[in-house]
Amino acid sequence: MDNSMPVVSKMYCSSTPAALMIRRRPMVVNGGGFVVTDFSHNVVFIVDGCGILGSKGELMVKDSDGEQILFISRKGGIVQALSTRNKWNGYSMDYQGKNKLVFSLTDPKSCIAKGAPVRIHIEPKRHCNNWDFEICGSFADRNCTIIDCTGKIVAQMGKKELIESNDFYHVTVQSGCDQAFIIGVMAVLDNIHGESTRC
Template identity: 55%
Template sequence: MGAYTTIAPVVSKIFCSSSQAVLMVRRRPPTVNGGGFVVTDQDQRAVFSVDGCGIIGASGQLIVRDGDGNAILFIHKKGGIVQALSVSNWWRGYLTDYGEPSKLVFSLQDPKPVLCMKGDVQVTLEPKGRNRHWDYEVTGSFVQRSCAIKNRAGHVAAQIGVKGMLAGRDFYQVVVQPGYDQAFVVGVIAILDNIHGESTRC
């Protein structure tokens, strides 16, 4: 794992921990707040929730909330004719101010299935640096709940997997490494959940 190092937060430093965080994700029925899921810690306390995932939330608008129910991230799927002609779907994550989207903090690129070929999901932090096309990528299979969010250096920021007898597609574990922004990780997972809930992959 290595020693803890300071990593710039994406959402807020209050969501970064100096120790490894083990989170459990439980999907909600699609009739509750448009689907989504609740994230709990090892003490079974709700630390995040996401509204708008799944088929009912297919409009591409997601809200990440903290444990108190406050909106902390607004995530929007880019639309329009330019997006329709693009080879990738683009999602954008904004900090919220009084419940409204304010500052853009990350963009996620999800390549559309073309001739059944799949590309990596990549995330770019804002503001973009020169000669920097992405900062994080998702490797593995989210559908099988076996994937990782890695930074450009190849270090794992978070690992998504199943553990325990009750684990599966609707109940799975996320291990976030020290220093990484847990709210950002949940935001990326919310997009992955929506992508695979609303579309059929090759």
């Protein structure tokens, strides 16, 4: 029985849980972002941020071959400026460079909305509680969980044992869950917290 939950693509869903290691790239002139490997040190994903793309509020997730698979941008405009939340949109990229909206993420940006959960909506809409996924815990402390609208854990983040650095952490993605989507969410959280993807 196929229990995959693709968001970007079914090809990023595994039948077994996947343990991924995230290592921040140093901030240099053309640096920033992070690299995602499996525990055998094989590159699985590459995330580029402002330091490489040259635009604030834009992120790119690539596969191990450097092919663009997910473009993420923070929504702007007057409506967004007046909102108590920031909205990020994630677009899947096909081989012709066309993109299709696959998810949106909202995070509180003012003291009025402080403490409000970070929620993710999948496109096309398939939510059960006006949202599809929620982020619990603290990204800054490298201790957060992504749950679906039924309360099931789909991904869990933690620090790498024996390494006392926020430059290395791991994410366990449950079987059937879209790993590219989870890494896209990690990229947005990284940017929100002013880390390696932000200039």
